[in-house]
Amino acid sequence: MRARYAYALAIIIGIAILVFYAMDQVRTVSVLAFSLRYAVPLILAAMVGIICERSGVINIGIEGQMLMSAFAGFFGAAVTGNLILGTLIGVGTGMIMGAFLAVGAVTWKMDQIIAGTVINILAVGLTSFFYAQGQVLPGNTPIVAIPVLSDIPLVGPVLFENGLFTYAALIVPLVLWVLLFKTRWGLRTRAVGEKPSAADTSGVGVQGLRFWNVTVAGILAGMAGAYLAIEATGTFERGFTAGRGFTALAIMIFGAWNPIGALGAAFFFGLTQGLASQLQADEVVAIPQQFINMLPYVLTILLLAIVSGRIKPPAAVGKPYEKD
């Protein structure tokens, strides 16, 4: 979306939120808190997509990376009885899955979409085979209220009284934006994603940079998975990630491969879902549950159809690098 429209939309939504807050404080805070919870894994997963695609590698396997991490994080915590250890296992699994894609898509130069699909199918198979019922987490993750900031009306309870992964999801896009657009690493990464032959000529190791970017991005997929299993729900079920990894790719596209744009897009997605749930819970509208469930997917397709063609992906995305 062109930045102007995005700003205008953000201002309108902001005003609407203030009006609703004036009318009904409790509901507005609860809808916004729901929206943020919905957005957190999407933000983190979209950042995975942005790092990979800015480096020229399509990551359709985010879904599988998240699923494996959620699985490993949950059962890691349940078996060791230690939330921190479980979280680390989940995040580490994300990095291993990142390396898995890096080996397939970068080192072996596999068709990138098929490499990602292999990850997705492998994740479904492994997590359902090793799934065990009746496991519980040893406790809840702490909610950290940030002093002073959490006392601000509206903003405080929504943004500044959360678990650690939620804060991470709010900070990572800002950090990634600085890294991508203000540092040497960012310049090189974008060069490798746009015109790898030129980057290669000027001395940037295309294969190495792609490999490490895709691997390290896996950490964020691990955080998204660990968030879902440990911080957000405290459970793990088969097929737990429910397509969030794919929705995140759409969010990456709406955000025009820009971390801040994707952050906004993820909020917008969360807000639509939060509103729909609240409207249904209050029985304002008698929409069948199935249509509420469809909403994020329908919205994804509609928004893709609208914005596609106006924003360009990194030029070399999807193409294994062959030296001339």
Place this chain on the structure above:
Amino acid sequence: MSTMDPSRTDLGFTDPDPRRSGPLDRIPSIVLPIVSVLLAFAVGAILIWLQGVSPLRAYAVLFSNALGTPEGLLRVMEKSTPLILTGLAVTVGLRAGLFNIGAQGQLLVGAIGAAWAGYHFQLPVIVHLPFAILFGMLCGAAWASIAGVLRAYRSVSEVITTIMLNAIAIALVDYLASQPLKEEGQPLTRTPAIAETATLPVFGIVPSGFLLAIAVAVFFGWFLTRTTQGFRFNTIGLNPTAARYAGISVKGTIVLAMAVSGALAGLGGAIETLGVTGRFEPAFNAGLGFDGITIALLARANPIATIPAALLIGTMRTGAAALQFQTGIEPEVVDVILAITLLFVSAPIVARLLFRNRNIKQTTVTSGWGS
């Protein structure tokens, strides 16, 4: 040779090696899938052994229950039928450079479409059965066409849209089977039973739907290699720029290929409804779409080869329940074995082991983000 110049590419497709002869056929086509399957079974054996069960016994149970009795064989053929068709759906897409991950959703709308056509009308068999089958195919084709049109005219990647359409289809058929098409006075979420006149017959132990699926696979083996339209599909898959210069409508062919792909998956759903389940119930038909991808890649995008690939997977899926019953091994071990098979056939692990001295080029079969 500059492969990175975006101006030379259309629809995001690049051909990294001009000497390449065709998609997926650089290495002898039979050896790699067979070795991959055997190695995947070896990995599966380790998993089974770790659970304290003899792998040989587990595999004997897995296959003997499916292949040892007439009822087992019937079930194998029933289970393989939608797998052949979703495998073909993915194959036709791959040939045209499209990665249809949405076979699952197309199969679901085809299955419920056929169920509606099957119970809603009173017609003679000669009309009713073909009508119900065609209606299911039409539903699948229409569903896939959403992705086809968006890809052709709005450059939206079919990979994302077909995944989204899967999720939408799951919710949609659940709604249809629980509200407008629900069987009256039933607690279960399901449609009424189809009429006798729309039922696919079983000849002895051979379901007619299975024969139909085989005939369709053979037809597509001919269609993709011997007809002008099939040539168009292959050409837009291999080189859309060349296709355009040759006067082929790339956009029209993308939409058509996606519609054909969806019709095949829809046919799989229709046969499942009309020949096996006799009505539509959302709990049926789960998870067949992913198997279609595995089958298409195992068959290296060759329509005829989808038949043995689907039979193998159909056999394993049939035997999985007995596996749990008789050995206590989770039936999901089949999912792990299939996923590892997919990994071995599509990643150059096995190829490198087998063909150490040859320079193996990875082929690009999908066309990226399509922008």
